[in-house]
Amino acid sequence: REHQRRLQELREEAAEYYRGQRVPQLMEEALSTLFPLRPADLYGELANYFSKFSNAPVICKLVGRKVLDGVGQPTLEVEIYCTVKNYEKRICSTVIPSYSQISENALPETTEADEKERNDSVNTAVEWVNESLNTMLRDLKPTDQCQVDKILGDYFTKKVEEKKEIQKQLEEEPEATPVLISCAPSATSLPGKKKAAKPGKKGAVAKKTIPPAEPVEPVLCGSLAIGGSSLAVSKAGATVTRIPLYLHIALLKHGEDSPKEFTLPLPMVTVLNCEKHSPAKLKLMKEVMLIPPVQSSLKQGIERVLDIQKEIMRLLEPPGRPSLQPADSKKGKAHNTGKKAPLQALKRISHLGCLITGCDNLEQPLFLMQTACNNIGLELGADMYLAINCAAHELMDYVKGEYEILTGMFKSPDEMVGMYVELINKFPFIIALIDPLRKEDRQQWNNICCALGSKCYLIAEDAATYIPKLKIDQNMNIPMCSGVVLKYINQTTVSDLIEVTGLLDGQRHITILGSPDGESSDDSLVDLAVGLGARFIKLGGLSRGERVTKYNRLLAIEEELAKNRTLREANLEFIAFPEESEIEKQLSDVRAPPKPDSLPPKLSEPALQVHSLPAQLPENSTLT
Numbered sequence: 001r002e003h004q005r006r007l008q009e010l011r012e013e014a015a016e017y018y019r020g021q022r023v024p025q026l027m028e029e030a031l032s033t034l035f036p037l038r039p040a041d042l043y044g045e046l047a048n049y050f051s052k053f054s055n056a057p058v059i060c061k062l063v064g065r066k067v068l069d070g071v072g073q074p075t076l077e078v079e080i081y082c083t084v085k086n087y088e089k090r091i092c093s094t095v096i097p098s099y100s101q102i103s104e105n106a107l108p109e110t111t112e113a114d115e116k117e118r119n120d121s122v123n124t125a126v127e128w129v130n131e132s133l134n135t136m137l138r139d140l141k142p143t144d145q146c147q148v149d150k151i152l153g154d155y156f157t158k159k160v161e162e163k164k165e166i167q168k169q170l171e172e173e174p175e176a177t178p179v180l181i182s183c184a185p186s187a188t189s190l191p192g193k194k195k196a197a198k199p200g201k202k203g204a205v206a207k208k209t210i211p212p213a214e215p216v217e218p219v220l221c222g223s224l225a226i227g228g229s230s231l232a233v234s235k236a237g238a239t240v241t242r243i244p245l246y247l248h249i250a251l252l253k254h255g256e257d258s259p260k261e262f263t264l265p266l267p268m269v270t271v272l273n274c275e276k277h278s279p280a281k282l283k284l285m286k287e288v289m290l291i292p293p294v295q296s297s298l299k300q301g302i303e304r305v306l307d308i309q310k311e312i313m314r315l316l317e318p319p320g321r322p323s324l325q326p327a328d329s330k331k332g333k334a335h336n337t338g339k340k341a342p343l344q345a346l347k348r349i350s351h352l353g354c355l356i357t358g359c360d361n362l363e364q365p366l367f368l369m370q371t372a373c374n375n376i377g378l379e380l381g382a383d384m385y386l387a388i389n390c391a392a393h394e395l396m397d398y399v400k401g402e403y404e405i406l407t408g409m410f411k412s413p414d415e416m417v418g419m420y421v422e423l424i425n426k427f428p429f430i431i432a433l434i435d436p437l438r439k440e441d442r443q444q445w446n447n448i449c450c451a452l453g454s455k456c457y458l459i460a461e462d463a464a465t466y467i468p469k470l471k472i473d474q475n476m477n478i479p480m481c482s483g484v485v486l487k488y489i490n491q492t493t494v495s496d497l498i499e500v501t502g503l504l505d506g507q508r509h510i511t512i513l514g515s516p517d518g519e520s521s522d523d524s525l526v527d528l529a530v531g532l533g534a535r536f537i538k539l540g541g542l543s544r545g546e547r548v549t550k551y552n553r554l555l556a557i558e559e560e561l562a563k564n565r566t567l568r569e570a571n572l573e574f575i576a577f578p579e580e581s582e583i584e585k586q587l588s589d590v591r592a593p594p595k596p597d598s599l600p601p602k603l604s605e606p607a608l609q610v611h612s613l614p615a616q617l618p619e620n621s622t623l624t
Helices: 002-020 025-036 042-051 109-134 145-171 224-240 245-257 296-318 363-376 413-426 442-450 494-506 525-531 543-566 584-589
Strands: 058-068 074-084 087-096 267-274 287-291 346-348 355-358 385-389 402-406 409-411 430-434 457-460 483-484 511-515 536-540
Touching: 002 025, 002 511, 025 042, 025 145, 042 494, 058 087, 058 109, 058 224, 074 109, 074 224, 087 224, 109 145, 109 402, 145 494, 224 245, 224 494, 224 525, 245 525, 245 536, 267 296, 267 363, 287 296, 287 363, 296 355, 296 363, 296 543, 346 385, 402 413, 409 413, 413 430, 413 442, 442 457, 457 511, 457 536, 494 511, 511 525, 525 536, 525 543, 536 543
Parallel strands: 267 355, 267 536, 385 430, 430 457, 457 483, 483 511, 511 536
Antiparallel strands: 058 074, 074 087, 267 287, 287 385, 346 355, 402 409
């Protein structure tokens, strides 16, 4: 009898518990809803019906792991596990790309030291993720990105202060060694210094004083853990809410005002890498990139790029090939004097996923691109455009105070501006220059923007390396430019990207998301670019798996948006800067037609040359 009484009490207690949870009511609603449907998998539908009443997933574990990136360098992978319906479940993982500021002309010992520091940093990042961050982020919802990033930011700040305190103590001791590390050369071994101290040139003095290079921003050992964890949580948030990552990012940026339509970023596809150590002379053009026009689909644009790439390979292969100079350009005698050396193909694929080649002057790669397009019936300036990554900060000779654009040929910052004006006027299908000058040459940035801003995007990449350091109050700490290339590296968080792109949007700067040299097969960068509304995306070439996977993701997003009818065509305009620079005024009398009073032309319009100069330069002018 006692046993029966206890059993009755349990039944009443259970009934009260289930009534408190509305189980009988919800069960009746579920059965009434599903009966007319008579689903084949009744219990599966019941599970789906009740899943919406379950608790939201929460983070239960972070796992950090050391993996290899696309060039075989160590980097960090972060896995997110959540408690979902009372069970631990792996949600997603992300691999943060490795990044190094070591230039191509770095000494072997510098490169070796960088590799050791990188390895130590990855090991520290794995430790942070598996220990401290695993505990700190536990029980948080993966959709609470702001709270997660605040915790990550506070933890990073704490680590920076700890390292500074340790470094301060070590500096008080003899033979102290710094604890804050940097993956970039110090001010005494800046790019270009290698050629500065030549025998017999000890007394060389800079012709004109140039602004000194800004101090290298120290990279805290282990900072990869911050960026990797933030991005992994963002992917987990998109996964548990069952929406694409790009939509999740857009909701984080705009909230309820999230755009109903999306514009795809135009890809800057690298096709040529002019290697600085090749036997050829040209140093200025680190990357020659193709940009499809906005009026064509991304799929059509990529197909055109592949056709051009194949034609370039064909032009470079035959030993007795004809001159790469287009027939219609032979009228200009200025660049036709003397016999030109054939463009040299090294038949290697760069880590950027493109062909490595060597050139002897500025015009050779441009004529190569022009010839390849003409041969397959495409016109540069209408069917395809060019962008050039100059990487000028790698070319400065700090003893001469000049840029070495060709082997043995140097130009001052002011002369560089004149050279670019002449280059764009002669080749108006170049619509973007990345890092045409060092970030320190701010006056020359002002000049080139005023001279070319209505014809070409002037983009800063080196100045935007460290995203958390970009903003000062509500202003951007960058030289005058059309926009910046942002890279998701080190301690950058998703919230940092959202904040900085918001500031860029408000100041009429364009945003380009770029992949660093040490890429991984993680394709999250593409979703970030779409969700943040980037104008361009810079992914490298179409010849390496870790880069092609991102182009495939971009194509998949285009297909998805087109199917949902939420794809909006880009409407691109150049940025008209307020006044014309002195150098453009000096050159305009002999080279430029009067400027119309209309707005800057759109890239989607074939008449890109409205603000451009004639195809031919005067006979007494030369680019080199």
